[in-house]
Amino acid sequence: MADCIFCMIANKEIPSNVVYEDDKIIVFHDLEPQAPVHVLIIPKKHIASLDEVQPEDAELLAHILGKVKEIAAMTGMDNGYRLVNNCGEDGMQTVKHLHFHLLGKRSMKWPPG
Numbered sequence: 887m888a889d890c891i892f893c894m895i896a897n898k899e900i901p902s903n904v905v906y907e908d909d910k911i912i913v914f915h916d917l918e919p920q921a922p923v924h925v926l927i928i929p930k931k932h933i934a935s936l937d938e939v940q941p942e943d944a945e946l947l948a949h950i951l952g953k954v955k956e957i958a959a960m961t962g963m964d965n966g967y968r969l970v971n972n973c974g975e976d977g978m979q980t981v982k983h984l985h986f987h988l989l990g991k992r993s994m995k996w997p998p999g
């Protein structure tokens with residue numbers, strides 16, 4: 887999608903501090919971190935939100951979730967982490983491209999919001 891900032895990052899049109907990349911996803915540091923380590927995991931395929939996921943995206947979602955442990959380890963989150971997806975306006979989704987926040991290197995609080 888031409889006007890999507892995350893698509894532009896995935897297409898290397900906008901620079902980012904990349905932590906991990908493969909043919910399906912790109913992972914980069916959040917510009918406004920909410921924890922000592924805060925990375926965003928995005929699919930390279932544009933999907934507006936979790937509500938827009940289709941059955942054919944099941945393999946992509948499995949790939950994302952399967953990489954979380956590896957990404958957490960490579961970013962030093964060896965004592966736990968939090969994985970968050972904000973969906974829709976009330977869920978505080980600010981970028982209309984499916985993404986997951988992976989946060990760690992501090993003790994998390996509950997409830998989150």
